[in-house]
Amino acid sequence: MKFICNKDQLLNAINIVSKAVNPRTTLPILECILIQATSDGIHLTANDLEMGIASAPIPAKVDKEGQVALDAKLFGDIIRRVSGDEVHVEEEENQSILLTCGTSRYQLMGQKAEEFPALPEVEKNQTVIVKEQDLKAMIQETIFSVSMDESKPVLSGELMEGKDGFLSLVAVDGYRISYKKSQAQTGDSQIRAIIPAKTLREIAKILKDSQEETKIYFTEKQVLFDIEGNRVVSRLIEGEYIKYEQTFSSDYKTKIVANRSDLIAALERATLVSRDARKVPVKFEITNGKLTLSASSEIGTAREEVYLNTEGNDLLIAFNPRYCIEALRAIEDEEVAIYFQSSLSPCILKAEEGDSYKYLILPLRL
């Protein structure tokens, strides 16, 4: 193997595939990036066995084709720090790699490419096409409510649904539901697949705020994301996802419309009287034109007044403030409407028009 390529292009590909490197593994080969020099350029691959990423080919002058696996952290650190523009890579003998760039010259022991686990092939039948920025927003604005409870495997992922020109993601953790949808090219596909949260988190880091199209291919057990030529393959979670649709009632008895950042700031101030992460409930007292937040613990009490638009009945209800803050932070609109039924029913946060996002939060007993 012998090739010359551009440092920045190589680094970009390393940064992408590194998201599938498992830094805590007992299999040293999984700490590596597979480097393959072929006639159409350099291909980098990483695979933690749950998720694998293969980079788009990096343009290169390939003098001799070949392949080797190199420690991902070392390879990344070197390419990130060397001073030159062109990276020269050459296999001198069995897996011994000479890497030169700028004033630097490294001799590195690689591992056999044959030991590297290949990415599974994914058939390209069921396809959805969505804009990069839309998929990124869908993940970022729902992922925080994936369940941490490992006893329910289906809730450790998000349900992705695609049909009739829309793609949606939903995350449920037993106390709240976060839902976001976007326009997409779904064709005749009827998608319903549970994608592991870890895969979605890593994909969100790769996705840019761009209008570029991301293609998503689904099979029964796997999903493949094609992001600007980089391929991310992940297993799907098996099982039945919970029926969440009917919990979003459109009836309400009380409604408030608040400035999102003001409400977040007031909630954060009210929670200061709870020590550490043990959050105390925050009471919402809704009267005509005013929301009074209050919290109380052994170290003191806090009270906040927020003036806003209200509609319907007065109400006293309590929530875990973290759930309210996380949902409010995820919303992009500056004004947000919150709908209530009673002290014992969940509240729903959603846009006043359209249904591109909706959040449901269960109340705490007063």
Added chain:
Amino acid sequence: MKFICNKDQLLNAINIVSKAVNPRTTLPILECILIQATSDGIHLTANDLEMGIASAPIPAKVDKEGQVALDAKLFGDIIRRVSGDEVHVEEEENQSILLTCGTSRYQLMGQKAEEFPALPEVEKNQTVIVKEQDLKAMIQETIFSVSMDESKPVLSGELMEGKDGFLSLVAVDGYRISYKKSQAQTGDSQIRAIIPAKTLREIAKILKDSQEETKIYFTEKQVLFDIEGNRVVSRLIEGEYIKYEQTFSSDYKTKIVANRSDLIAALERATLVSRDARKVPVKFEITNGKLTLSASSEIGTAREEVYLNTEGNDLLIAFNPRYCIEALRAIEDEEVAIYFQSSLSPCILKAEEGDSYKYLILPLRL
């Protein structure tokens, strides 16, 4: 106690005194800030028993004098987050504090001021006056080589020496010496005091890059820093500091003059072949006009070439690269001279002219 003061001025004082709050203590009173409302304003004090800080008085409208101790983290978090400009504080009954600002209203349980440990009085006989920015630089450019070895208490601090119009700080850890001096008003004082590293680290955070004068008062057991009216009192470390002066020889057989940032970058690249923090030695091979750095471990070898001015004999010597990088980072000059005697003698980094800083590093055996 009842007063009104400006939020930003109060927050500034909280930020300063909080550096003497011990967040991991079994004595709850040490997690507090003492608030004293007097006719000349509000005084905040924190004290971890090794070091104490009393703020400069904060201008305030004091309706009723008094004092109370409040949890430092809670008090700081609240004042940092509230939205108004004026903070109202009132003791309603025994240590129960009503704090209002903007739309927020807090009721907080304080502790008895009488339980708070008073700061020791420091006599103002031996005085040194130095510019804030100079004292800050002296600390930041030497503190990294304070010893971590707890068996030698004197080396857990820095030796501060003041006489003849100069103030200096020196830190020694058995492998290296870092020394920095600045002009100062020393009067007739002959200062030689060992100041705990922790005190110096916290003081460096309080000091600004300003020309303001800092007054330092020394007694046998204590030191008092007066920084813009804020008083930091610390114990001194007892014992004899090691004689470091004669180790800085001015003879040399080999000299290099390097661009500081280029040399740091080359050293950092050479150390990439050492896994984790277990740094491998970096060899310096000095020949006419060239420095070749090399390092080798089980994962590979690295070689860097740096072209620079050399003088005297060729030399092969090895160092712990971290010590070289830390000394180079501390130096402000863009060009740095390094002086060598032999493969077994320490190297000395210093300015080509003057002696405002000097660093000594022991070599490793080849």
